[in-house]
Amino acid sequence: xxxxxxxxxxxxxxxxxxxxxxxxxxxxxxxxxxxxxxxxxxxxxxxxxxxxxxxxxxxxxxxxxxxxxxxxxxxxxxxxxxxxxxxxxxxxxxxxxxxxxxxxxxxxxxxxxxxxxxxxxxxxxxxxxxxxxxxxxxxxxxxxxxxxxxxxxxxxxxxxxxxxxxxxxxxxxxxxxxxxxxxxxxxxxxxxxxxxxxxxxxxxxxxxxxxxxxxxxxxxxxxxxx
Amino acid sequence: xxxxxxxxxxxxxxxxxxxxxxxxxxxxxxxxxxxxxxxxxxxxxxxxxxxxxxxxxxxxxxxxxxxxxxxxxxxxxxxxxxxxxxxxxxxxxxxxxxxxxxxxxxxxxxxxxxxxxxxxxxxxxxxxxxxxxxxxxxxxxxxxxxxxxxxxxxxxxxxxxxxxxxxxxxxxxxxxxxxxxxxxxxxxxxxxxxxxxxxxxxxxxxxxxxxxxxxxxxxxxxx
Amino acid sequence: xxxxxxxxxxxxxxxxxxxxxxxxxxxxxxxxxxxxxxxxxxxxxxxxxxxxxxxxxxxxxxxxxxxxxxxxxxxxxxxxxxxxxxxxxxxxxxxxxxxxxxxxxxxxxxxxxxxxxxxxxxxxxxxxxxxxxxxxxxxxxxxxxxxxxxxxxxxxxxxxxxxxxxxxxxxxxxxxxxxxxxxxxxxxxxxxxxxxxxxxxxxxxxxx
Numbered sequence: 001x002x003x004x005x006x007x008x009x010x011x012x013x014x015x016x017x018x019x020x021x022x023x024x025x026x027x028x029x030x031x032x033x034x035x036x037x038x039x040x041x042x043x044x045x046x047x048x049x050x051x052x053x054x055x056x057x058x059x060x061x062x063x064x065x066x067x068x069x070x071x072x073x074x075x076x077x078x079x080x081x082x083x084x085x086x087x088x089x090x091x092x093x094x095x096x097x098x099x100x101x102x103x104x105x106x107x108x109x110x111x112x113x114x115x116x117x118x119x120x121x122x123x124x125x126x127x128x129x130x131x132x133x134x135x136x137x138x139x140x141x142x143x144x145x146x147x148x149x150x151x152x153x154x155x156x157x158x159x160x161x162x163x164x165x166x167x168x169x170x171x172x173x174x175x176x177x178x179x180x181x182x183x184x185x186x187x188x189x190x191x192x193x194x195x196x197x198x199x200x201x202x203x204x205x206x207x208x209x210x211x212x213x214x215x216x217x218x219x220x221x222x223x224x225x226x
Numbered sequence: 227x228x229x230x231x232x233x234x235x236x237x238x239x240x241x242x243x244x245x246x247x248x249x250x251x252x253x254x255x256x257x258x259x260x261x262x263x264x265x266x267x268x269x270x271x272x273x274x275x276x277x278x279x280x281x282x283x284x285x286x287x288x289x290x291x292x293x294x295x296x297x298x299x300x301x302x303x304x305x306x307x308x309x310x311x312x313x314x315x316x317x318x319x320x321x322x323x324x325x326x327x328x329x330x331x332x333x334x335x336x337x338x339x340x341x342x343x344x345x346x347x348x349x350x351x352x353x354x355x356x357x358x359x360x361x362x363x364x365x366x367x368x369x370x371x372x373x374x375x376x377x378x379x380x381x382x383x384x385x386x387x388x389x390x391x392x393x394x395x396x397x398x399x400x401x402x403x404x405x406x407x408x409x410x411x412x413x414x415x416x417x418x419x420x421x422x423x424x425x426x427x428x429x430x431x432x433x434x435x436x437x438x439x440x441x442x443x444x445x446x447x448x449x
Numbered sequence: 450x451x452x453x454x455x456x457x458x459x460x461x462x463x464x465x466x467x468x469x470x471x472x473x474x475x476x477x478x479x480x481x482x483x484x485x486x487x488x489x490x491x492x493x494x495x496x497x498x499x500x501x502x503x504x505x506x507x508x509x510x511x512x513x514x515x516x517x518x519x520x521x522x523x524x525x526x527x528x529x530x531x532x533x534x535x536x537x538x539x540x541x542x543x544x545x546x547x548x549x550x551x552x553x554x555x556x557x558x559x560x561x562x563x564x565x566x567x568x569x570x571x572x573x574x575x576x577x578x579x580x581x582x583x584x585x586x587x588x589x590x591x592x593x594x595x596x597x598x599x600x601x602x603x604x605x606x607x608x609x610x611x612x613x614x615x616x617x618x619x620x621x622x623x624x625x626x627x628x629x630x631x632x633x634x635x636x637x638x639x640x641x642x643x644x645x646x647x648x649x650x651x652x653x654x655x656x657x
Contacts, residue, residue, distance in 0.1 A: 014529070017536075081527065085521070167351075174378070178382050
């Protein structure tokens with residue numbers, strides 16, 4: 001379906017252009033993420049916790065919090081201006097919109113992580129000699145993929161209910177549980193260089209991503225029905 | 227409440243429940259090593275079963291609602307989620323009662339315990355989303371979320387089980403070793419709790435429907 | 450079935466919860482027709498338009514449209530505030546595959562916004578945004594144009610622009626306009642469809 005891909009790509013480019021035209025939201029999220037990193041590292045420093053042991057958990061809690069902020073944006077700005085209706089008409093198929101917004105959310109999340117993750121790394125002094133870098137990157141990427149997919153689907157739900165934006169984290173957290181388990185254990189394995197055990201967790205992450213990338217194809221028509 | 231006392235199904239259910247309790251107390255033998263505390267399991271497992279059954283009903287009713295747009299299906303899903311929450315709460319409360327003397331801990335991140343807790347959170351989120359005020363958008367969106375939650379349960383269960391099986395298993399919840407009498411008491415309990423679920427479901431569905439009707443009538447009155 | 454470029458609405462129903470917004474709406478509109486959809490607030494005018502556009506689900510009946518693209522001018526301007534006037538047009542044109550720079554200029558000149566083409570849509574006044582929304586709907590080479598109370602946010606000049614658009618596009622489109630004041634059409638001829646309590650009480654298609 002070339003027109004499917006073309007339209008999704010156009011929406012994706014439009015969203016990114018819009019995001020960088022008014023960088024206030026992106027910047028606020030970044031500042032929030034940086035502060036999270038600082039608060040966590042500082043608080044854990046006080047109790048002298050071993051960095052290797054807690055780094056994966058702190059990393060993913062930070063990413064999830066940041067994602068909660070970043071992912072609520074994808075449909076909200078369009079809903080506010082009413083442009084969502086015009087976009088729905090133009091897209092024709094509603095799942096086009098899901099995949100465009102998903103890609104956009106994933107891009108934004110990865111951009112934020114490129115800055116925040118190394119910062120956390122430095123602050124917590126997690127860098128050991130046994131780190132398996134490709135696995136670490138794969139874990140972060142697949143984890144973010146899942147967060148973006150679930151987040152986009154749920155954002156499509158919460159923007160329809162005015163005054164219910166607080167629902168987003170409540171709906172999201174229970175769904176994030178399997179992803180969180182996989183991502184934390186995968187990261188931990190990558191840190192200590194335990195590649196064999198980690199592969200299983202990578203598969204789990206991939207399975208989670210697959211499920212929440214395909215399920216919206218069936219459900220998104222109902223989400224944005226209006 | 228007065229109405230409930232007048233309905234025959236209330237008295238029949240009370241009778242059945244008393245029979246169930248006597249079966250658990252007098253018929254089922256006392257477990258050799260765990261002692262009398264093991265009897266909480268007949269309530270614990272039965273409420274966990276109803277909690278899962280209720281989620282399956284939420285899923286089926288949600289699919290049906292999106293397909294046919296029958297308001298009854300949406301009411302059924304909400305009622306089922308509410309009752310499921312109550313039963314899962316019972317499971318989460320009775321579990322530690324047993325776990326503390328036997329496992330020597332109130333809580334452990336066993337796959338079943340974790341899945342049950344996540345299920346409880348999903349129920350709360352579902353109810354918050356549905357809101358019960360009967361607007362079309364909330365019904366539709368809650369139906370979508372109900373379906374996603376159902377899909378999520380196996381993911382949660384397998385990820386926690388896998389996590390626990392890679393790590394050394396500290397405590398195993400396997401090997402309950404039920405005697406035939408115990409098993410019989412367990413099945414009686416499961417059946418009675420399922421009946422209780424159906425009964426509560428009917429009451430709650432009626433209440434939600436009436437609530438929504440009152441809201442519509444008020445809206446028409448003030449329109 | 451269904452003739453090309455003829456909009457047929459037959460026994461259309463829309464129910465939300467216990468409330469019947471549209472009970473039974475039937476009418477037809479062919480090429481070159483201008484329909485004024487009138488009726489009190491809450492009569493179901495906007496719902497009707499949204500169903501025809503495909504933005505809302507119908508509960509019963511049918512809508513047949515075998516023509517080309519549908520241009521929809523809603524109550525809200527439906528624009529991207531941080532994108533420029535020109536970018537707003539270009540984005541939608543590319544989505545429909547009808548992009549042409551010459552066309553962008555023509556349309557922006559038609560709605561008197563060519564001077565503002567590089568400004569972000571958010572800084573425009575309400576009336577200018579409405580004119581941009583009209584240009585956007587025309588940009589996608591529509592065969593069916595749906596307007597939801599287009600005159601309300603326009604000043605006298607804006608209304609003149611809209612009349613020009615209505616007249617110019619009349620031969621190649623079917624046009625439906627929700628309005629409380631059909632007198633704004635000026636000397637344009639139109640057919641009135643009056644909705645009351647979810648039914649057509651005037652005009653419409655009696656034969657269906």
